[in-house]
Amino acid sequence: MSFISGRRTGRRGTRRFTRRDLVVLGVLLGIPVLLDIAIVWGPTLASVALSFTSWDGIGDIKWVGTRNYANLFTNYPQFWPAARHNLLWLGFLGLVAAPFGLLLAVLIDRGVRFSRFYQSTLYMPVVLSLAVVGFIAQLIFSRDQGALNAIVGDTRTPTDWLGDPDLNIWMVLLAAAWRHTGYVMILYLAGLKAVDPTLKEAAAIDGASEAQTFFRVVFPTLRPVNVIVGVITVIESLRAFDIVYAVNHGRNGLELLSVLVTDNIIGEASRIGFGSAIAVVLLVVSLGFVATYLIQELRGEKDR
Amino acid sequence: MSRRNLLRGAAVGAGAVTLPALLTACGGGPGGDGKTITLGSNSSDPVPKKAFAEAFDAYAAQSDGRKIKVNTVDHNTFQENINRYLQGKPDDVFMWFAGNRMQFFAEKGLLHDVSDNWQDYKGFSAALKAQSTGADGKQYLTPYYYYPWAVFHRKSLFTERGYQVPKTLDEYVALAKQMQKDKLDPIAFCDKDGWPAMGTFDYINMRTNGYEFHKSLMAGEEAWTDKRVREVFDTWRRLLPYCQQGANGRTWQEAATSLQKRDAGMAVFGLPHPGAQFPKAEQGDLDFFPFPVINPEHGQDAVEAPIDGFLLAKKSKNLKNKKSLESAKDLLKWLATGKAEDIYLKSDPNNIAVNDQADTSNYSAIQKKAVELVSGAKQISQFMDRDSRPDFSSTVMIPAIQKFISSPNDVDGLVNDIERQKKSIFASD
Numbered sequence: 001m002s003f004i005s006g007r008r009t010g011r012r013g014t015r016r017f018t019r020r021d022l023v024v025l026g027v028l029l030g031i032p033v034l035l036d037i038a039i040v041w042g043p044t045l046a047s048v049a050l051s052f053t054s055w056d057g058i059g060d061i062k063w064v065g066t067r068n069y070a071n072l073f074t075n076y077p078q079f080w081p082a083a084r085h086n087l088l089w090l091g092f093l094g095l096v097a098a099p100f101g102l103l104l105a106v107l108i109d110r111g112v113r114f115s116r117f118y119q120s121t122l123y124m125p126v127v128l129s130l131a132v133v134g135f136i137a138q139l140i141f142s143r144d145q146g147a148l149n150a151i152v153g154d155t156r157t158p159t160d161w162l163g164d165p166d167l168n169i170w171m172v173l174l175a176a177a178w179r180h181t182g183y184v185m186i187l188y189l190a191g192l193k194a195v196d197p198t199l200k201e202a203a204a205i206d207g208a209s210e211a212q213t214f215f216r217v218v219f220p221t222l223r224p225v226n227v228i229v230g231v232i233t234v235i236e237s238l239r240a241f242d243i244v245y246a247v248n249h250g251r252n253g254l255e256l257l258s259v260l261v262t263d264n265i266i267g268e269a270s271r272i273g274f275g276s277a278i279a280v281v282l283l284v285v286s287l288g289f290v291a292t293y294l295i296q297e298l299r300g301e302k303d304r
Numbered sequence: 305m306s307r308r309n310l311l312r313g314a315a316v317g318a319g320a321v322t323l324p325a326l327l328t329a330c331g332g333g334p335g336g337d338g339k340t341i342t343l344g345s346n347s348s349d350p351v352p353k354k355a356f357a358e359a360f361d362a363y364a365a366q367s368d369g370r371k372i373k374v375n376t377v378d379h380n381t382f383q384e385n386i387n388r389y390l391q392g393k394p395d396d397v398f399m400w401f402a403g404n405r406m407q408f409f410a411e412k413g414l415l416h417d418v419s420d421n422w423q424d425y426k427g428f429s430a431a432l433k434a435q436s437t438g439a440d441g442k443q444y445l446t447p448y449y450y451y452p453w454a455v456f457h458r459k460s461l462f463t464e465r466g467y468q469v470p471k472t473l474d475e476y477v478a479l480a481k482q483m484q485k486d487k488l489d490p491i492a493f494c495d496k497d498g499w500p501a502m503g504t505f506d507y508i509n510m511r512t513n514g515y516e517f518h519k520s521l522m523a524g525e526e527a528w529t530d531k532r533v534r535e536v537f538d539t540w541r542r543l544l545p546y547c548q549q550g551a552n553g554r555t556w557q558e559a560a561t562s563l564q565k566r567d568a569g570m571a572v573f574g575l576p577h578p579g580a581q582f583p584k585a586e587q588g589d590l591d592f593f594p595f596p597v598i599n600p601e602h603g604q605d606a607v608e609a610p611i612d613g614f615l616l617a618k619k620s621k622n623l624k625n626k627k628s629l630e631s632a633k634d635l636l637k638w639l640a641t642g643k644a645e646d647i648y649l650k651s652d653p654n655n656i657a658v659n660d661q662a663d664t665s666n667y668s669a670i671q672k673k674a675v676e677l678v679s680g681a682k683q684i685s686q687f688m689d690r691d692s693r694p695d696f697s698s699t700v701m702i703p704a705i706q707k708f709i710s711s712p713n714d715v716d717g718l719v720n721d722i723e724r725q726k727k728s729i730f731a732s733d
Contacts, residue, residue, distance in 0.1 A: 056695070057387055058412040067728075075724050078703055143550045144558050163496065163553020165710050248496050252552045252706040269695035270387045271729070 044283065051276035058270075068277035079278070082255035085169060086285070089176070089256070090237035097177035098229055101184025106214065108185070109192040123186055125179040134246025137175040138162065165253025172254060176243055180236060184229050191225035192218070227297075234289045238282065257282045338627030341635055342373045342620075344389070344398035346382035351580060355651035362647050363638050370631050380497070387694075390414040394617035396632045402435040402611035403686035404522070406445050408694060410438035416616030416623065417442045421633055425640045427661035431684055435611055445613045446636040449645060449655040451575040452677050453503045453608040453687075454592035461566055462591070469593045473511075473539070476596040480546035483569040492568035493547035494559035495709055498702035501551065502688035504543075504572045505705060506608050509536045511598035515606040515683035522692040524730035528723040537708060537715045539598065544712055552706050557581060574610065575674055579654030587653070590670055594677060607681035610690055611658060614639055693729065700725045 017025065051068055055061045072079050104122060108115045125133065140147045141161035149158045162168045195218055203213040241258040244250040250259030257278060264275030343360070347353050353376060360372045375395055382389070386400070390409060400406060409415050415438070422433070422443040436445035455476075461467070465486060470476040480490035495501035510518045513532045520526050521533070548559065548568060560581035562568040571578065572595065582590050594604045614636055622628045638644055642661030649657055650666070656674050657664070664675060678684065689697040704722050708715075 056412075058391060058414070071725075071728050075728060077707070077721050077725075142558070143553045144562065158550070160550030160553045163550045163710075165552070168553070248552070249498065251498060251703055252710065263699055264695075266388075267384045267698055268386055269699045271695050271699065 047276045051280045053273040055272045092173045097180040101181040104185045105188035123182045126182040131242040131246045134243040340371045342395040344395035345376045348378045359648040396620045403690045405690040415444040427659040447613040447658040450611040451655045456578045456592045457570045459591040489548045489568040490546040492559040492563045492571035493551040494554040500556045507595040510606040514602040528719045541712045576654035605682035
């Protein structure tokens with residue numbers, strides 16, 4: 001508004017940037033924007049374009065229209081399981097690991113004995129890369145030489161924790177949740193520390209029970225943390241890759257969209273067009289979450 | 305200045321900054337001192353790594369001042385990155401496999417023609433030459449060693465229990481049944497890495513339908529829905545109850561270990577696989593027999609014996625230098641001699657030399673037997689993932705075989721799946 005009114009009063013010149021301002025702005029704004037275009041938007045749009053072609057990475061790029069997508073949806077047995085597994089990942093981390101992390105945070109925040117010890121133990125896995133978690137999982141779950149089967153002691157018909165396609169996804173989810181829980185816990189701990197104690201006191205004076213205090217008073221004040229936890233959970237689920245790749249290259253029950261992209265593009269196969277089509281599907285799914293998040297946030301802004 | 309102009313200006317500015325850097329990254333003239341050759345190695349396991357180091361040292365010692373710089377990369381990683389590797393900044397010389405897997409890259413123009421070298425090579429059979437030749441009739445590979453696939457077992461276990469080497473599939477199954485009674489896992493079995501079980505498929509296929517069918521099936525010329533392919537899976541299903549359960553969760557190292565520990569009686573493997581898992585003192589106890597006869601018409605004619613060798617990368621910058629190219633070719637010439645193979649095999653007794661001038665007198669019993677097996681073969685196949693297109697074998701066949709192992713009853717659905725995908729992949733060119 002002030003810009004327009006400035007115009008009206010004829011003070012155009014003073015409102016303009018000086019040449020130096022423009023240069024500074026151009027550099028400070030231009031370079032990040034360019035990098036963003038070159039590193040993020042360029043490859044994204046290139047993937048979308050390549051998804052309509054057939055290319056082995058060496059020869060000519062051939063336009064094939066929507067054939068890759070048709071193939072993907074009807075003709076690629078790994079695709080639907082991969083999409084399902086990504087959703088399962090989201091559900092498991094969001095509905096099991098994250099609430100569990102919250103529970104642990106609340107317990108530790110209440111100051112149980114040895115809470116520092118629990119806190120550091122639970123947080124420990126977070127410093128590990130998921131690929132390392134994958135290797136650890138193999139040491140535990142391997143059928144012939146794994147620790148779990150040795151403890152259970154069933155040598156005649158040992159359970160094939162990582163080779164049975166009905167079972168291995170759950171084992172891997174457990175391993176992933178092992179890490180995610182610690183992550184979520186630490187975020188909630190920080191959030192809980194920031195909750196104003198007077199709120200709890202007020203609630204106690206009003207005669208609220210422990211549970212009521214938590215669900216009616218404390219939890220709502222954690223909204224910013226909830227949003228962060230939600231966002232990282234979605235990110236973790238969509239980008240899940242390293243742990244299944246470490247276990248068995250994301251095959252035989254551990255398919256994920258990210259693995260299929262890699263298998264087709266990075267692997268020896270070099271079906272770049274086809275792999276790009278899978279990447280675009282992953283992109284669309286991610287955009288769905290991003291859009292929902294943004295809409296939520298913008299709405300929240302208006303309500304406030 | 306409007307905002308649009310500002311953005312446009314910034315874009316041009318940044319472009320001017322980054323573009324020259326990109327261009328210099330692409331360009332660059334021939335380099336190197338002509339005497340140092342870089343070599344990309346996929347031999348990351350300790351035994352072959354050491355053996356190769358000895359061979360290269362021996363080469364450097366006899367050449368006047370030529371040196372080899374070896375870049376070793378984990379075997380599977382090397383394999384998966386080969387496409388990008390050869391297009392990016394490859395080493396001058398690199399290790400790779402014979403057959404279709406090599407021809408694929410030759411066709412893309414990523415390999416150096418070494419036909420002139422081949423005119424001087426001695427001691428290579430016609431079959432070796434054929435496996436080293438591209439579709440254009442030129443040679444691209446210098447073979448170094450190979451290793452046959454067969455059914456491996458422990459000699460002592462067989463004599464102890466009085467097991468007889470089976471000749472036919474029925475005898476094989478009968479033996480497996482006996483082993484099961486004796487509380488053994490009859491056949492050690494693994495497919496976590498995706499490729500080991502391909503060897504079993506190849507053998508059942510070649511024994512049932514012959515080598516020619518294997519070749520055309522791998523080349524995409526036969527339908528996977530054909531009744532001959534179904535027969536292969538049916539036979540395999542008959543064997544599955546005698547195979548170690550949970551194969552999709554087991555690596556080949558674990559499977560070979562169970563053979564070594566006498567938990568399992570037999571295993572279909574290549575020579576280096578059990579070889580690497582048997583301690584030195586027990587290696588004399590390792591033995592094998594050729595995969596049993598299924599269809600008498602084809603007998604045991606075909607042997608699966610993948611050939612490994614050395615190739616020159618066309619995109620190597622160094623090779624644009626004439627002197628470096630000469631050095632690299634000189635290295636290949638040396639590696640092609642029987643003597644060079646002897647040096648390698650002395651430290652890695654799990655393969656056999658390709659050159660018939662190699663000294664076999666120091667071979668272990670099992671190596672001698674392997675030579676016999678290969679030289680008696682009417683046809684030599686490479687391996688499913690070496691005889692077919694990489695995009696087909698890795699994205700279609702690995703998941704398909706793993707699926708078959710975990711749920712072997714839906715062969716119709718399986719072969720239909722494979723055939724549909726095969727059509728789309730082979731049609732993509």
